[in-house]
Amino acid sequence: MNSTPSLVENLDRAPLGKDEMAAMVARDIPRGSYVNLGIGQPTLVADHLPAGSGVVLHTENGMLNMGPAARPGEVDPDLTNAGKIPVTELPGAAYFHHADSFAMMRGGHLDICVLGAFQVSAVGDLANWHTGARDAIPAVGGAMDLAIGAKKVFVMMTLFAKDGSPKLVRECTYPLTGLGCVDRVYTDLATFRVGPEGATVLETFGISYDELAARLDVPLAPANADRTPSPAPHAGPTVPSEAPSPGH
Amino acid sequence: MNSTPSLVENLDRAPLGKDEMAAMVARDIPRGSYVNLGIGQPTLVADHLPAGSGVVLHTENGMLNMGPAARPGEVDPDLTNAGKIPVTELPGAAYFHHADSFAMMRGGHLDICVLGAFQVSAVGDLANWHTGARDAIPAVGGAMDLAIGAKKVFVMMTLFAKDGSPKLVRECTYPLTGLGCVDRVYTDLATFRVGPEGATVLETFGISYDELAARLDVPLAPANADRTPSPAPHAGPTVPSEAPSPGH
Amino acid sequence: MTVQVCADADEAVAGIRDGSTVLVGGFGMAGMPVELIDALIRQGASDLTVVSNNAGNGDTGLAALLAEGRVRRIVCSFPRQADSWIFDRLYREQRIELEVVPQGTLAERMRAAGAGIGAFFSPTGVGTPLAEGKETREINGRTYVLEYPIKGDVALIGAHRADRMGNLVYRKTARNFGPVMATAATTVVAQVREIVEIGAIDPETVVTPSIYVDRVVQAGAAAEGRSA
Amino acid sequence: MTVQVCADADEAVAGIRDGSTVLVGGFGMAGMPVELIDALIRQGASDLTVVSNNAGNGDTGLAALLAEGRVRRIVCSFPRQADSWIFDRLYREQRIELEVVPQGTLAERMRAAGAGIGAFFSPTGVGTPLAEGKETREINGRTYVLEYPIKGDVALIGAHRADRMGNLVYRKTARNFGPVMATAATTVVAQVREIVEIGAIDPETVVTPSIYVDRVVQAGAAAEGRSA
Numbered sequence: 001m002n003s004t005p006s007l008v009e010n011l012d013r014a015p016l017g018k019d020e021m022a023a024m025v026a027r028d029i030p031r032g033s034y035v036n037l038g039i040g041q042p043t044l045v046a047d048h049l050p051a052g053s054g055v056v057l058h059t060e061n062g063m064l065n066m067g068p069a070a071r072p073g074e075v076d077p078d079l080t081n082a083g084k085i086p087v088t089e090l091p092g093a094a095y096f097h098h099a100d101s102f103a104m105m106r107g108g109h110l111d112i113c114v115l116g117a118f119q120v121s122a123v124g125d126l127a128n129w130h131t132g133a134r135d136a137i138p139a140v141g142g143a144m145d146l147a148i149g150a151k152k153v154f155v156m157m158t159l160f161a162k163d164g165s166p167k168l169v170r171e172c173t174y175p176l177t178g179l180g181c182v183d184r185v186y187t188d189l190a191t192f193r194v195g196p197e198g199a200t201v202l203e204t205f206g207i208s209y210d211e212l213a214a215r216l217d218v219p220l221a222p223a224n225a226d227r228t229p230s231p232a233p234h235a236g237p238t239v240p241s242e243a244p245s246p247g248h
Numbered sequence: 249m250n251s252t253p254s255l256v257e258n259l260d261r262a263p264l265g266k267d268e269m270a271a272m273v274a275r276d277i278p279r280g281s282y283v284n285l286g287i288g289q290p291t292l293v294a295d296h297l298p299a300g301s302g303v304v305l306h307t308e309n310g311m312l313n314m315g316p317a318a319r320p321g322e323v324d325p326d327l328t329n330a331g332k333i334p335v336t337e338l339p340g341a342a343y344f345h346h347a348d349s350f351a352m353m354r355g356g357h358l359d360i361c362v363l364g365a366f367q368v369s370a371v372g373d374l375a376n377w378h379t380g381a382r383d384a385i386p387a388v389g390g391a392m393d394l395a396i397g398a399k400k401v402f403v404m405m406t407l408f409a410k411d412g413s414p415k416l417v418r419e420c421t422y423p424l425t426g427l428g429c430v431d432r433v434y435t436d437l438a439t440f441r442v443g444p445e446g447a448t449v450l451e452t453f454g455i456s457y458d459e460l461a462a463r464l465d466v467p468l469a470p471a472n473a474d475r476t477p478s479p480a481p482h483a484g485p486t487v488p489s490e491a492p493s494p495g496h
Numbered sequence: 497m498t499v500q501v502c503a504d505a506d507e508a509v510a511g512i513r514d515g516s517t518v519l520v521g522g523f524g525m526a527g528m529p530v531e532l533i534d535a536l537i538r539q540g541a542s543d544l545t546v547v548s549n550n551a552g553n554g555d556t557g558l559a560a561l562l563a564e565g566r567v568r569r570i571v572c573s574f575p576r577q578a579d580s581w582i583f584d585r586l587y588r589e590q591r592i593e594l595e596v597v598p599q600g601t602l603a604e605r606m607r608a609a610g611a612g613i614g615a616f617f618s619p620t621g622v623g624t625p626l627a628e629g630k631e632t633r634e635i636n637g638r639t640y641v642l643e644y645p646i647k648g649d650v651a652l653i654g655a656h657r658a659d660r661m662g663n664l665v666y667r668k669t670a671r672n673f674g675p676v677m678a679t680a681a682t683t684v685v686a687q688v689r690e691i692v693e694i695g696a697i698d699p700e701t702v703v704t705p706s707i708y709v710d711r712v713v714q715a716g717a718a719a720e721g722r723s724a
Numbered sequence: 725m726t727v728q729v730c731a732d733a734d735e736a737v738a739g740i741r742d743g744s745t746v747l748v749g750g751f752g753m754a755g756m757p758v759e760l761i762d763a764l765i766r767q768g769a770s771d772l773t774v775v776s777n778n779a780g781n782g783d784t785g786l787a788a789l790l791a792e793g794r795v796r797r798i799v800c801s802f803p804r805q806a807d808s809w810i811f812d813r814l815y816r817e818q819r820i821e822l823e824v825v826p827q828g829t830l831a832e833r834m835r836a837a838g839a840g841i842g843a844f845f846s847p848t849g850v851g852t853p854l855a856e857g858k859e860t861r862e863i864n865g866r867t868y869v870l871e872y873p874i875k876g877d878v879a880l881i882g883a884h885r886a887d888r889m890g891n892l893v894y895r896k897t898a899r900n901f902g903p904v905m906a907t908a909a910t911t912v913v914a915q916v917r918e919i920v921e922i923g924a925i926d927p928e929t930v931v932t933p934s935i936y937v938d939r940v941v942q943a944g945a946a947a948e949g950r951s952a
Contacts (some may be wrong), residue, residue: 011520032726034935054726060599061669064933065889077525078656084524091923092889093929095668097675097703098523099607100873102600106620106840107907109935123770137587138596139576144565144621149840179623200686221680271651280498282707302498304706308827309751309897312705313661325753326884326898332752339695340661342702343896345903345931347835354612354848355679357707378853386824387804392849393828413749420772427851435870487545604839611832614861614868631841635872640842644863657846665928700893701929 008203015188015206021156023048025114025186028154029055033111036060036146042114048141056092058110060142062101064095082142088098102142105149113150115143117157117182119172122218123165123201124182126155127174140177147178160185168192168199168217210217255470256451263436263454265457269295269404273297273362273434276402277303281359284308284394287331290362290404304340306358312351313341330390350390361398363391365405365430367420370466372430375401375422388425395426402473407435407464414464416440416447441471498641499662500711502689505535508685508713512541512650519606519646519677520548520558521653527670529654529687531608533557536567536652542566547606547646549599549673551575551583560588571646573599598626603676609645610708618643648681652716658688659695662709663702671703677710685688685711727890728939729919736913736941740769740849740878747834747874747905748776748786749881757882757900757915759943761785764880770794775874776832777827777901779803779811790814799874801827824855829871831904837873838907838936846871876909882931882943886916887923890937891930899931907938913939 016024018041025109026048029035032164036041046068049055051238057066059081067083067088075086104110119127126147129140147153157167168185185192185199188206193200201209213220264272266289274296277283284306285291294316297303305314307329314329315336323334344352352358367375374395377388395401395468405415433440433447437455441448449457450471461468502508509532512518518536522528537560544567551572552559559582561567570592575583582638586592597605598620608616616641621627631642653674664686666674678684686704691714730736737760745765748785750756765788772795779800780787787810789795798820798839803811814820825833826848836844849855851925881902884895892914893901906912914932919942 013754058935059669061526061672063669063927064935065927076668078527078668080526080669081523082528089668089927092887092891092934093924093927094891094933095666095671095927096933097666097671098599098603098673099676102603103835103839103907104933106600106604107838108616108840109838109907125623135588137576137584138594138625139574140596140598140626141574142599143624144598144624146620148622149600176624178621223732263619306707309754309900311699311897312707313699324896326755326896328752328754328897332754337699337896339661340659340697340706341699342663342705343699343894343899344705345894345899346827346831346901347904350831351607351611351679352705352707354657354828354832354846356612357610357679373851383816385804385812386822386853387802387856388824388826390827391853392826392854396847396850397828406795418818424852426849604841608844612847613832614847614863614866616836616844617842619840619842635842638842667928698929700895701926 006224007195007201007209009208010203011208013205016034017188018044021186021188024191025154025156025218028184029112031055033119034058034109036105036110036113036150036190038115038143038146040116042116045114058086058104060101060105060146062096062098063093065090072171102145105145107144108149108151110150112152112154114154114156115146117155117167118174119167119169120182120185121169121172122194123196124180124194125172126153126177126182127172128177130175132174143177147181148218151180152183154184154186156186159189168216168218170218190215220237253470255457257456258451258453259456260454265436266292269434269436272439273301273402273404276432277360278332279303279309282306282312282357284353284358284361284398286361286363286391286394288364290364291331293362306352308349308353310344310346311341313338350380350393353390353393356397356399358398360400360402361394362402362404365403365415366431367415367417368403368433369417369420369441370442371392371444372442373420374401374425374427374430375420376425378423380422384483391425395429400431402432402434403428403430404434407437416464418466498520499660499706499709502711502713504717505531505687506538506715508532508687508711509535509539509652512536512539514541515543515649516541516649517545517547518548519648519651519681520546521651521672521674521677523549523669523672524553527654527666527672527674528557528674529652530557532652532685532687533561537561537564545570545571547571547602547648549573549602550577551580553579555579555582559583562592567592569593569595571595571597571602573597573602585633596626600629603673604645605646606676606680609647610676613645615642615644617663618642646680648677649683649692651675651681651684653684653686655686655688657690657692657697658686658709658712659692661694662706662712663697664688664704664709665697665701675704678704683710684708685713687713687715689715727763727888727934727937729888730939730941730945732945733915733941734766736760736915736939737763737880739765740764740767742769743771744769744877745773745875746908747777747876748773748774749900749902749905751880751897751900752781754783755882755894755902757880760913760915765792770790770797773797773799773831775799775876777801777807777830778805781805783810787811788876790820793819795820797821797823799823799825799830801830806894812820814922822861822911823906824854830874831901833871833874834904834908837875838904841873843870845869847914873946874908876905877911878910879905879909881905881914883914883916885918885920885925886914886937887920887925889922890934890940891927892916892932892937893925893926894931896899903932906932910937911938913941917942917943
């Protein structure tokens with residue numbers, strides 16, 4: 001933990017937009033990493049990897065060294081990403097079948113995967129496949145395999161849902177994707193380290209640490225502080241009225 | 249069972265030599281079969297497959313449609329069979345790695361494999377990897393995988409060991425390779441069907457059925473007879489003195 | 497046994513029985529054996545269990561098979577898509593059974609069927625609703641869930657090229673489930689773009705060896721056949 | 725992470741620790757990474773567990789490593805060969821431990837390690853001495869034995885060609901254990917005949933994708949290096 005820089009509070013900055021969050025994730029991907037970017041927002045991370053980063057992108061449907069989305073005229077129906085969007089191939093690519101592709105994930109060979117989420121708990125549980133709504137049609141895709149497979153799992157999400165409920169939670173109320181699998185959470189308002197020791201705030205954007213702690217019903221600690229996460233009471237959440245608990 | 253022809257006793261023929269046994273096995277391999285020939289004598293079967301049989305040979309070290317042994321000048325150290333002997337490649341061949349090669353075996357995709365044996369029991373147990381001698385170094389190779397994997401397992405062996413002991417036995421005394429896995433046994437003196445119903449004699453060479461039954465301590469039946477295998481007494485073997493029970 | 501090179505897709509799907517489990521290749525449209533599915537619709541087998549990554553898109557292919565009421569049960573990882581309205585409707589009307597399987601577990605369960613593995617312990621899905629009721633075990637400090645093989649009576653897959661022995665190569669990410677499904681079904685039928693002579697495919701590049709393939713048909717053969 | 729293109733075999737095997745489990749590719753001499761083994765002999769690591777199909781042939785390569793007394797334990801399918809005299813002597817003198825594993829189980833246990841499978845039920849070896857003491861289970865009327873992964877600290881493999889990213893292709897039956905071992909070890913070192921530029925290997929034909937490969941060295945590089 002001591003190698004992590006201390007908490008940075010960027011009080012003068014506005015909350016991050018999607019692209020700024022993606023840039024934040026990209027900054028933390030070491031050169032030469034093998035990375036899977038989940039469908040949706042995580043795909044934006046690719047645009048922020050510096051030229052010559054040597055980062056190799058994996059797509060679950062059987063490819064390493066995937067290139068950017070295909071431009072009009074480049075579209076090949078045999079070459080898509082996990083979101084079924086036409087993509088391109090970079091020199092040094094490799095194709096393989098689904099069992100090999102998921103063996104690569106499950107076997108812990110990917111350095112990092114970046115996923116979206118409905119909820120992440122302080123210990124790193126992930127919920128990102130099902131809202132729990134009774135009439136929803138369940139569809140998991142490769143989310144559970146990715147969640148438990150990559151060496152590091154980064155989540156990219158807004159910190160509060162549209163209804164104002166926090167998405168970094170004490171315990172996930174949505175159906176789980178994986179237990180204790182998330183390492184980092186990148187949000188519009190702050191970045192966190194999560195895991196067995198609980199949630200640590202690494203950086204804030206347009207909000208102070210104390211304000212953040214007040215809006216979340218999660219024991220938090222600032223990065224590299226000499227204190228462990230503050231034991232927030234389990235009953236009687238301190239969540240302010242504008243952030244109702246997730247209902248569904 | 250009724251599709252099998254009745255017992256043929258070739259009293260006028262000499263016991264079969266290695267090549268005649270191999271020809272007998274080859275005769276029973278349907279056109280277009282995918283076949284693995286074990287190292288040693290079973291390799292001879294390839295020489296007796298008729299031209300245009302369409303039989304495709306598998307070698308455990310990762311190849312389908314293996315060709316004959318390499319002639320001098322054709323030797324490629326990257327291309328050998330399971331016995332590490334340089335071989336050749338036929339048009340339509342395919343290479344694959346060891347996990348895929350044994351998945352092919354274990355998954356039941358090979359039609360037939362032909363193996364040598366120390367002992368086969370009437371119910372089809374196979375012992376072909378270890379003599380049980382205390383100072384022998386155990387070495388199994390792919391024998392156990394082949395024994396349980398192929399759709400049909402043919403064994404090719406002399407009926408009696410050099411010391412005169414029968415190799416078709418009531419119960420194997422050597423360490424087993426597989427349980428109930430052998431379907432047919434081709435020997436110099438007779439061919440047998442073995443399995444849950446016991447041993448059935450299909451054809452004899454230079455010996456009568458009755459003489460054969462007298463020399464083996466195994467309940468036998470002639471092919472397509474209206475009787476089940478004769479219940480030979482389990483204790484007090486009827487083996488004549490020239491065929492001692494296997495000792496080691 | 498020797499591969500059957502079929503004159504058209506109807507010949508390729510002949511004999512599929514009511515109640516069969518049919519593995520259907522493809523990830524979205526890439527690798528989807530559209531002509532074989534269309535032929536299966538004409539062929540008439542019903543009460544099917546379909547194993548495929550998705551549950552049909554739009555109104556054609558797998559979606560059309562579902563719309564005909566021929567599928568009793570679907571096993572897939574990702575049924576819900578923007579254009580999966582036919583499945584959605586059948587599911588909400590409780591006219592189709594659904595088993596959702598994580599995508600990698602789906603692939604590995606078919607691989608297990610093809611490789612003669614009786615069951616395997618996977619870390620995927622532990623602690624989630626998809627592992628409920630399944631046997632779990634801790635091995636070396638990690639928890640795993642026991643998963644069983646998925647075997648098909650028939651696999652319908654799309655590939656790029658076949659030789660006349662049945663060796664297959666695929667193209668780019670259209671490879672996806674094809675090679676795995678080809679190992680996991682009793683009868684494997686491949687729709688390909690091109691059938692070439694034996695020896696025309698480099699043995700180093702074969703992805704699905706001929707041993708796994710029972711029937712091949714060139715895409716477009718059916719249409720040509722019917723117009724003749 | 726980015727592959728390390730090594731100047732010679734000594735650099736390629738640097739850092740292997742005493743007590744390591746080393747997966748060694750090859751089936752007989754085909755695919756055997758002879759120069760890496762020679763470099764490992766020079767490197768000095770001892771108390772090794774070696775996992776390989778055979779237990780050394782003649783007096784060179786793996787046999788020479790054994791002769792140096794550097795291997796505590798060997799896991800293989802077929803130790804006894806006409807020219808395995810060094811292993812034979814060590815075994816009879818009880819100076820080396822032996823675990824005999826059926827060849828397909830050996831491959832599958834390494835595949836399991838590489839694929840994150842905690843254990844699997846195999847039909848191979850049931851009822852034989854090699855299954856004694858192992859957990860068995862009947863599944864769908866067939867008996868299986870439970871097998872656990874074999875993971876290496878290091879894999880030393882031989883391949884035909886690498887690109888500078890670490891993608892590998894093999895040649896003919898020299899492919900054998902290489903691709904499986906490459907998935908099953910923490911550090912994977914490949915000896916190749918040729919290193920080519922990125923993009924020079926057709927992505928459809930890659931057998932071991934770059935993600936699995938940590939170090940590559942061109943065969944002959946060591947000899948050239950030492951003679952310089």
